[in-house]
Amino acid sequence: MAVVNGVDPDEIRKLLDQKKHMEVFLSVCVSCGMCADSCFLYVNHNKDPSYMPSYKAVHSLGKMYRKKGKVTREELEEMKELVYKKCVLCTRCYCPVGISIPGMIAWARNICRSQGVFREYDERDSENIEMKQHV
Amino acid sequence: MYDFLIGPMLALSLVVFIAGIAYRVYQFFSITEARPKPEANLPKDLARTVAAREKDEYLRIDSAADILLKWKLRLKRTILGRAPVMSSVTIVFHTMLFLLPVVTVGHSILLDNYFGISLPTLSETTVDTLTLVFIIVIFFFLFRRIFVAKVRSVSTWRDYLALFVTGAPFVTGYMAFHHWFDYKTVLYIHIICGELMLIAIPFTKLVHMPFFILSRFLIRYELGFGKGSRKWVENT
Numbered sequence: 328m329a330v331v332n333g334v335d336p337d338e339i340r341k342l343l344d345q346k347k348h349m350e351v352f353l354s355v356c357v358s359c360g361m362c363a364d365s366c367f368l369y370v371n372h373n374k375d376p377s378y379m380p381s382y383k384a385v386h387s388l389g390k391m392y393r394k395k396g397k398v399t400r401e402e403l404e405e406m407k408e409l410v411y412k413k414c415v416l417c418t419r420c421y422c423p424v425g426i427s428i429p430g431m432i433a434w435a436r437n438i439c440r441s442q443g444v445f446r447e448y449d450e451r452d453s454e455n456i457e458m459k460q461h462v
Numbered sequence: 463m464y465d466f467l468i469g470p471m472l473a474l475s476l477v478v479f480i481a482g483i484a485y486r487v488y489q490f491f492s493i494t495e496a497r498p499k500p501e502a503n504l505p506k507d508l509a510r511t512v513a514a515r516e517k518d519e520y521l522r523i524d525s526a527a528d529i530l531l532k533w534k535l536r537l538k539r540t541i542l543g544r545a546p547v548m549s550s551v552t553i554v555f556h557t558m559l560f561l562l563p564v565v566t567v568g569h570s571i572l573l574d575n576y577f578g579i580s581l582p583t584l585s586e587t588t589v590d591t592l593t594l595v596f597i598i599v600i601f602f603f604l605f606r607r608i609f610v611a612k613v614r615s616v617s618t619w620r621d622y623l624a625l626f627v628t629g630a631p632f633v634t635g636y637m638a639f640h641h642w643f644d645y646k647t648v649l650y651i652h653i654i655c656g657e658l659m660l661i662a663i664p665f666t667k668l669v670h671m672p673f674f675i676l677s678r679f680l681i682r683y684e685l686g687f688g689k690g691s692r693k694w695v696e697n698t
């Protein structure tokens with residue numbers, strides 16, 4: 328299949344197929360929300376659900392698997408925030424069922440990067456500006 | 463109708479259930495591999511540290527208070543210590559999920575007739591009360607899913623489906639026992655729901671039953687229960 332709107336679904340598909348266990352993780356996650364409180368970013372952002380470990384994995388890598396790699400550019404841009412800014416890959420999240428989440432978020436980053444979606448360190452968003460004022 | 467439900471239909475659901483679980487176990491072994499043991503040839507003092515960590519012996523134990531502290535710290539690292547209420551509820555939930563179908567008098571008679579197995583049963587009133595408790599817990603999970611923001615944010619139809627499939631045999635069993643509505647019809651619905659639950663286990667998120675055991679006992683990682691002899695396969 329050709330590159331559509333700056334996204335190469337075949338390449339995404341190839342990368343997804345390399346991690347069969349992650350597809351299994353996504354199908355066994357019982358969406359219980361017990362991993363939430365083990366993430367310090369979740370706890371320190373007023374318990375905003377979008378910082379919850381399984382939210383970040385399900386709405387990035389999970390979405391790619393569900394759509395079999397056929398995600399749009401816009402969707403990748405939305406994931407960018409989740410996988411680069413809302414997780415620091417500290418690997419502290421605790422899942423009672425035995426799912427390993429940081430690996431999934433790291434792989435979602437990898438796939439985003441393969442499509443030219445990556446963190447821009449000189450990005451000026453409100454949070455950064457606020458931080459600069461404190462320095 | 464009854465004969466069909468507790469004959470061929472029961473056999474079919476048991477076959478699907480067992481074959482499905484067997485496939486999931488096979489799948490687990492095909493996406494994991496035996497793990498090399500790099501810690502086997504570590505320098506001596508490092509090896510000692512690793513061994514101490516495995517046995518959780520950081521803390522010097524000099525008194526009973528130290529033992530308590532050690533267990534407190536251990537507990538804090540697990541879901542039991544971090545979310546005690548939810549953990550208790552889920553332990554009660556899963557214990558009853560396995561226990562109740564086995565100790566129900568009606569089931570015991572069936573098992574005896576079919577396989578000649580006679581298991582201990584609890585009295586009908588005890589089972590009935592526990593079933594009611596179980597149904598309340600199911601609703602607790604349902605309301606939690608609807609009203610707790612973090613749980614709602616990851617819920618889709620598959621989560622409600624799993625809750626429904628798990629709860630239906632208990633609700634209909636309760637209705638049958640109390641002879642609500644037409645007993646025969648309710649009993650048939652109960653049997654169908656029970657069989658659907660068995661069939662659903664390998665194909666829905668209820669597959670966490672075998673996965674939990676395999677992943678947490680066989681995979682090596684910080685939260686594993688066992689020695690951890692396997693790891694996930696990368697780049698298959």
Ligand code: HEM
Binds near residue numbers: 594631660
């Ligand atoms: C697959 C075939 C099944 C058959 C033939 C069956 C049959 C029965 C029968 C005859 C009763 C007694 C009703 C009465 O006392 O009048 C009963 C009750 C009950 N069943 Fe089942 N059942 C089946 C599956 C299941 C499953 C899979 C579960 C749960 C996982 C379940 C949970 C219950 C419970 C909890 C009760 C007791 C309800 C109460 O006493 O309040 N059943 N069942």
Ligand code: HEM
Binds near residue numbers: 559621625659668
């Ligand atoms: C060895 C067996 C099992 C283990 C270790 C296990 C473990 C767990 C854990 C850790 C959770 C997450 C905590 C929670 O939300 O309660 C969970 C949730 C759940 N389990 Fe199990 N489970 C097992 C078997 C089963 C079976 C056989 C069923 C159903 C037939 C089942 C149905 C559920 C449901 C419906 C939930 C989700 C509750 C919710 O909506 O939040 N489990 N299980």
Ligand code: SF4
Binds near residue numbers: 356380423426
């Ligand atoms: S704790 Fe595990 S099973 Fe529960 S929502 Fe988080 S990742 Fe899913």
Ligand code: SF4
Binds near residue numbers: 365368379383416
């Ligand atoms: S790895 Fe990411 S999701 Fe997990 S605890 Fe750390 S920041 Fe949170």
